[in-house]
Amino acid sequence: MKNRIVLFSLLFALLLQGMWLFGQDQTALLDSYSRNFEKSDIRTKLQLIQDAAGRNNASLAPLFLQAVNWSINLSERGRDESTIRQMCLVAVAQIEKWNHADARMPIWKLFIMDKDSNIRANILKAIAVIGKEDRDLAGQINIWLDEQNQIFSTGKQPQITVIAQCVKTLGALNQDSSFQVVFNAMNAGYSNEVSALCRGVLLKLEGDFKALLLSIIASGTMKERRQALDLALENTAMSDADKG
Template identity: 30%
Template sequence: MKGWKLLFLLVVGGALGGRIPLAAQEGSDLLSSYTRNFLKSSSSTRIELVQSALADPRLASQVGPFCDFVLSFSLQYSDLLRDDPEQIALTTLVAQRIGDTGYVQAVQTLWRVFIVYRDTKVRVAILSSLAKLGRGDSRIIENLNQFLTNQNNLFRSGMDVDYEILSASIAALGTLGDGSSFPVLFSTMMTAYPEEYKKQAVQALGMIKGDYKKYLIDVIKKNPPLEKLAALNIAQERPSFVPADLGEIAEAALEVALSLYPVDPEEQRAVQDLRYRSVQIIRDNRWSRASTLVLKHFYQVQGDYAKKPEEKAHFLDAIACLGVMGSSEAASALSLHLGLINSTMERTGQFDREVLEAIINALGELGDKVAFDYLLYVGYLPYPADIKTLARNAMNRLRW
């Protein structure tokens, strides 16, 4: 028996690679004593020893390294011990306590134990401590972000998730308050979890400080279509955003929407709505920096309207948006369409009043002389008098 214990001590001491010498180097005879006794103890007495160590006021300054030592033991022998109730209780105890020590050197050990131990209490305790020790640690925050993302994806695929662990993950990311967690928590808020967890995600989002414009743009760029649309809608409701903020967010949304061609019908509708809504916001805030994207959208809607007259409302929005872009390219595109309307009128005597009026008004707003010949020709065709007057007024606004 003595020979077995000695062999066990040598094996464990070597496997933990430097944990005990490090404690000794720190000059703590008491810490060294506790770690030696821990290795000598049986599984049934180990937790009592740890409880005594944690309650010993003489060890107060070394509780962090001691807990890290015990966690390393749990990790090293996880294949044998991770399903053992006594080891689970021990690991939960030190994982919870280490968060109060400020011993940030333990965060990677905590994360590795989190990956290996699947017990709910262990994982919740680790997440609680990571929330206290992981602030500013990009690697830990990235790992937590990815874990919560995976939980969201599992739930959406129809699999069950552990709600205690889910809740602790949300709370940890909220407490850490890193901006990189915003898209993940936003996605959690949009997932069809029970209402209490969605509310918790909203609260966690509120704990993240920083550039909300950037955070919403990140969601629009990275998250699924329905979440992109939700982010754009939320941006409109944020009272602190000035027109330039809304314009920049809508520009990002339009750029993303124009590049997406989803197969899923629900996502198709979300992308279309994202495109139409972003154009309205760009128009309302006169965000001319998006001119190239608005022009691309105009040509797309122009084609849609040619095939589906019911798309007229979106076409009218696109025309109005081009009218506030202030670019020669916008004026050229609208002038060419006016030329097409004039040609149709000349051949058939038919025209769409709403579209014609929208284009004339937009050209007047742009004031680009490229429109002169097209507006002038309106007066030579058998349009109603009010249309001709509208065209003359637009001509008077052109800049030479």
């Protein structure tokens, strides 16, 4: 019995040592990538990020945030290269994959700075994963969508794929503060797809659904009031008394 206890203790000690060494190896790997990234030219940076992504290693998530921050700083100096966008697409995908929540505000800053529809849609897709429970970020996205609704009403053509992903992301963030702006987007006339997405999100958003609808019924147009009533009838979470 005593020998078995000694053997177990030795095995446990070896396991702890192995875990410590593994952690040290991962830190060294991240440090190596980080140092090489800082001193490399843009094409080598892209190759480093692509290589790091291929390692399928969660400990490298901070490296992808480093790439995003570097891109933001470069953009602020007026640089705009396709290689940078290509690198950012890889970095954002990895940030989403590893749910690296620390990156949520930096990638939103990149979203505001970069007008490319592909990178914007991918950033919003990542935020749907890493930005949950962040009410402040949801509020900023609400403001952006509200601005797009107003711009579209003037006749300017929006980035429909970005609008659609924005609605999906607000649905994933699931904040009742998004109700009004998503309702407005549903009525903006973007496309049938966007309107359907908005309707689906409105029916699933958490919050006092009855109060949200009543606010629209009280101040909305006749069309908006009818749509609010339709949503009330369609919402399975509301009681018959509330619908009445």
